[in-house]
Amino acid sequence: MHRTIELAIEHDKSAIIQQALIRNPYVIGVTIVKDGSLKPRGDYMHIHVLNRGIDDVLRLVSEQASGTSYYVVTSEVASINHKEKQAEIDSDYDEAIWEEMETGLRHNGQLTVNYLLLMAIGGAITAVGFLSEIHTQLIAFIAASVIAPGLEPLAKLPLGLVLRNNAVIWEGLKSSLAGYSALILTGGITFYLMTLYSLDMKHKFLSSEFLHGLQQIRLQDAILSVGAAMASIIMYLSYRRNVIAGPLIALVLIPAATAIGMCMFIGEWTACGHLFKRFGFDTLLIIVIGIILIYLKQLIVHKRKPMR
Template sequence: MHRTVQISLPSSDSQGLCDELAALETVVGVSLSKGISIKPPGDVVTVDVLNKGADDVLKLVRAASEKHEISVTTSEAASFIDPKNSEKIEDDVDEAIWEEMETGLRHQGRITWNFVFLMALGGAICAVGLVSEPAPQAIAFAAAGIIAPGFEPLAKIPLGAVLGRWNVSRNGAVSSLVGYAVLIASAALVMFILLKTGSVEPVELVGNPEIEHIAHPTLKELIVSGAAAFAGILIIAA
C-alpha cells in the first residue's frame, strides 16, 4: 500500500524539509500547514509517498530530527489518483516499512497476561496432541501453532539487530524465554495430569511416531519448519 506520512516540526525547519521531500521522485504530494501543531509546537507537513520511497522520506525526517523535536506518524493510503504519475503508482510495491514492523511486533510480543495464557493454552493443546491419533494430533498441533503467539517475540530479535535497536532484540529474547517456559510448563502439567488420571498410558507418549520426528527431525521436517518460518517473516514484512 502507498503511505501517508505526517510530520510535526518547528516552523523554522518545515520549508526546508518540504523542499527536500518534494525533490524525491517517489513523493506524489507534499502539503504544509503552518502553525497548527500544538505538540510539538510548529507546522505539520503531510507527505503522500509511494511505498518504495517511504524509507527515503523517513531518512530525511530522521536527519531533521537530529536538530529539532519532531513527531512522525505513518498510515496506509487506500489509493493515489494522479494521472501524471499513474505509471509510477501502478509500479509501486506492497511492503511494510521497518518502523511499522517494529511497532506491530512491539505490541504483539510483549509479556502480558494474554500472552502468558495463550502460550499456556498452546502448550496444553500440544500435550494432548502428542498422545492423540494422527488426525486429532494434526488438528491439535495446528491449533496450538495458531493460538500460542510464540513467533512474534522471536521475530523481534533479528529485527532489532537490523535496526540497531538492541532493546527490541532484548525484549524479544526475554518474551521468548518467558513464553516458551510457560508453554513447556503447561504441557508438562497437562501430561502429568493425563498420566496420573489414567487417561493415557506412558506407551502412548513414548510410542508416538511424532515424538521420534520431533526428537530426530529428518530433512523433510527441517524443510517444512524452515519454509514455515520464512513464510512468517514474509507475512510480517508484507
C-alpha cells in the same frame, strides 16, 4: 502498500522538508498547516507517499529534524488514485519499514499477561493433541500454532542484531524465555492431569509417531524448517503479517516445546534432549536466516537507520 506520513515539526525545519518532498517523484501529495501542531509546537504535514519512497522521506526527516522536537506517524493507505501518477502507483512494491516491523513484532510478542496466556493455552492444546487420534492431533497442532504467538519474539532477535538495537534484542530474549517457559509448563501440567485421568496416556504419548519424528532432524525436516524460517522473515519484511501462522506451523516450535514439558513431567530426559536439539535447530534457523535477510534488506532497500 502505500503510506501516509503525519509529521509535526518546527517551522524553520518544515520549509526545507517541504521543498524536498515536492521534488520527490514518489511523493503523491503533501498538505501543510502552518503552526497546525500544538504539541509539539510547529507545522503539521500530511504526506501521501509510495512505499518505494518512504525510506527517502523518513531519512530526510531524521536528518533535518535532528536535535529538535518532532514526531512522525506512519500508516497504510488502502488505495491512491491519481491520473498522472497511476502507473507509478500500480507498480509500487511491498516492503515493511523498520519502524512498522519493530512495532508489529513488539505488539504481538511483548511480554504481557495476554501474551503469556496465549502461549500457555497453546501449550495445553498441543498436549491434548499428542494424546489424541490423528485427525484431532492435526487440528490441535495447527490451532496451537495459530494461537500461540511464538514466532514474533524470536524474530526480534535478528532485527535487533542487524539494526544494533539492544532494547529490541532484550525484549525478544525476555519474551521468548518467558513465553516458551509458560508453554512448556502448561503443556507438562496438562499432560500430568490427563495421566491422572487415565494411565494409558503416558503410553499413548511415548508411542506417538509425531513425537518420534520430532526427535530427529532428517533431510526433509531440515529443508522444511529452512523454507519456513525464510518465509517467516520475508513475510515480516514484506508486511504480510496476516499469514504468519503458516511458517510457525512448519517450524514445529510449539509442538517441540510442549513435548519437552511433557517429557520432563515423566522423567524422559533422553527424549527431552533430542527435543531440545530440534527446538534449538529451528530457533537458530530463524536467527541466522533472519540476520542474513534483514541485512540484505538494509543494504539494498532501506539504507538507513530506524528513527528510534
